[in-house]
Amino acid sequence: AQRVTQPEKLLSVFKGAPVELKCNYSYSGSPELFWYVQYSRQRLQLLLRHISRESIKGFTADLNKGETSFHLKKPFAQEEDSAMYYCALSGHLSGTYKYIFGTGTRLKVLA
Amino acid sequence: GAGVSQTPSNKVTEKGKYVELRCDPISGHTALYWYRQSLGQGPEFLIYFQGTGAADDSGLPNDRFFAVRPEGSVSTLKIQRTERGDSAVYLCASSAGTAANYGYTFGSGTRLTVV
Known part of the structure; x- marks a missing residue:
């Protein structure tokens, strides 16, 4: 079964500290992953796509x-990075490029 | 338009009533998606349109839910005999091509509350 798992509901870090938001997936084909x-x-807005190998806002x-x-790092x-982050998987699932989303991780960056 | 527009932004309805939710995608976007987001969950797929036709409606939970896109632009999600469990934020998204290459542009959603 296709699935996206984000194990952390909430992640709190101090300003200037490194961040890693975890995302694991289950997919039998060749997936496309997004944050x-x-x-x-x-x-809700697109942050980045794995196929573009880009860095957006330092992520x-x-x-x-x-x-x-x-994983998002x-x-x-x-x-200003404090927000809700969703990992999403897309692929040619049942003939359509729909997304499967994780449940999200709330990132709180503390001053 | 400049973005994906959804109306109304909020809808409160009584159990058993019929509701319509509207989505106006970005001009020229052929792909249109409806998702539903319940509290504490990620968006869940409902239906996908390519042009005027529903290419995949496998996410519609039951036959009370129906969606149309008659002219390949604006789409309407229709819910009959609403139930309290239908309360959620309904999101619409459009894309110029496949989600893999272009990603989605989401609307701000319609918050539906069934009382």
Whole structure:
């Protein structure tokens, strides 16, 4: 079965500390992985995609097929990074490119 | 439009009533998705449109839920005989192509409360 697991509901770190938001997935095919972010009172928005290998707002994520993980990392957290983060998996599931989302991790960056 | 627009932003309805939720995607986006997000959960897939047709409605929970996109642009999610368990935020998203290449642009959602 296709599944995305985000084991932490809440992650609190101090400003300037490194951040790692965990994401593990289960998928039988070749997955596409994404991170979406939702800031307070804003809509859900794309943060980054694994296929583009980009760094957005200092965040990076590497797809590890051996460990079936796609953890989100940032070396130095900022207060404005406080938000809800969702890991999502897409692929040609049942003929459509729908997403399966994890339950999300709330990141709190403390001053 | 500049973004994905959903109306209403909030809807309170009585159990058993019928509701319609509207989504206006980004102009030119052929793919349109509906998701439902319950408290403490990630968004869950409901239905996907490619153009006017529902390419995948496997996420609709039962036959009380139905969605249309008659002209390949605006979509309406319809819920009959609402139940308290239908209370959630209903999200619409559109994409220029496959989610893998383009990602989605989400609307701000409709918060449905069934009392």
